[in-house]
Amino acid sequence: MKLSKKVLVTAVASVMLAGCSMPGSHISLDGKHVVDVANSSHDTLDQHVNVFPLTVNNITQFREAPVSPESNPKLDKALAAYEYHIGPGDILNITIWDHPELTIPAGSYRSAKEAGNWVHADGTIFYPYIGKVKVAGKTVTQVRSDIAQRLSEYIEKPQVDVNVAAFRSKKVYITGEVKSAGQQEITNVPLTLLDAINHAGGISNNADWRHVTLTRNGKDETVSLYALIQRGDLTQNRLLRNDDIIHIPNNDAQKVFVFGEVRDPKLLKIDRAGMSLTEALSSVGGINELQADATGIFVIRANNIDSSQKPYSPIVNIYQLNIKDATALVIGTEFQLYSNDVVYVTAAPIARWNRIIGQLLPTIDGINKLSETGNNLRTW
CATH class of the missing domain: 3.10.560.10 (Outer membrane lipoprotein wza domain like)
Structure with missing residues (x-):
């Protein structure tokens, strides 16, 4: 009878202890400095x-919210009005019709890039008779008009043709989960976000295409390629500008x-x-x-x-x-x-409840065995 009471008391105590502390990892705070955060007791x-x-x-x-196909009139307007503006590093080809002495021929050993007029760091080129011509920031139409006007002092009704042989002044950067990351030149053909990603070989299998980042002038904008490519939401597309950075993150996060x-x-x-x-x-x-x-x-x-x-x-x-x-x-x-x-x-x-009981049973079983051992010793 006394033994049964001991077992019962031990079991009850074990239940109470189980309610206070469950088995598993434990970090004791005894002796450690616990920081008292202001007002934490009221929160x-x-x-x-x-x-x-x-x-x-x-x-x-x-x-x-479901994503549905949508047109982008703002982008369409920007594409229709797009013109390339010449910058330092570009190479121009200038042709004066009926005046071969003013036109440097490309020839069989020189490409159009090698025979063209390099735009210097100050944004100018040198041309016979008229000297330095400011071309940076202008379109080929504006440069053509400027050269023709200045040459008219030496040539009667000059017919001038200007085109860009090499586009080197403006570029964008594609980084992250694309097949061919790197820089891409901006040319006289407008470059959109979708075009740039296609030129980079498309996104990889590990790309997070819902959170593509477009960085422009230090400001980030999140664009969803999922909405653009999968759902046809053209409002996600952008006309790219010089020094834009497109980053396609991976989906690890x-x-x-x-x-x-x-x-x-x-x-x-x-x-x-x-x-x-x-x-x-x-x-x-x-x-x-x-x-x-x-x-x-x-x-x-x-x-x-x-x-x-x-x-x-x-x-x-x-x-x-x-x-x-x-x-x-x-x-x-x-x-x-x-x-x-x-x-x-x-x-x-x-x-x-079964888990608590499962934790208690070995303890109760051990107590019973100890009690039986004690009784056997007293009998002996």
Whole structure:
């Protein structure tokens, strides 16, 4: 009788200890300097968390806005009005008809680039009779008119033709996940964002084509190649200018974390087509039917709102899906995951209780064996 009471007391104590501390890794704070953050005692995490149940009635407000084909009149207008402006480093070919002495022939041993007029760093070229001609910042039409006007003092009604033999003054840079990264020249043919990527051989399989960065004059703009190429949204296209930088990032940062009561917890990469909640669950083998709480499928997402503002702004949004009725997985197909989302499947109450009991049983069994040993010794 006394032994049974001891076992009972030990079991109760073990249950109480289990409620205070679960097995696993542990870092003790004893003796360490704990920094006291100002006003932290008045702030709790609960005040910064919003929970949104995902239902048939509200899933539309969490669904990404569909991307549809759209024209780009602004770009069309810019392309129609486009003219190349000459700059230092360009090479010009200038022809004066009926005056071969003023035209340097290319010949069989010299290309048009070698025989042309180099635009110097000060933006000028030298031409017979008229000397220095300012050409930088002008179009070939303007240079043609200027040379013809100045030559008219020496030649009657000169017929002048000017064209650019080599475009070297203006360029853009393509970096990141393309097949041929590097610089591309801007020529008399307008260069768009889509053209530049095609000239670079297209994007690689590891490209994050939803977050392409266009840097112009130190300012970044995010462009979606997914919307442009896959959905035909031409408003994402841009007419490129000198020194523009296009960066196509890789998709290493496009990841979600799935763990909890699933068959194969793992880190998943979001592919080009995106990833829905249902896709993420199927990629890890689905939920553990014997252990999971089907009402507790959670997506935990960090919020960029400043939490220092009052009243408290949420720093975490939690979206809850109840798949007790398996048809609710259709709702999950409409919920798109974002980079660094955490998908967590909670354990059922009975599973959590069984785990506590499973931790206690070895202790109780050990106490029983010690008690039996003690009784045997007293009997002996």
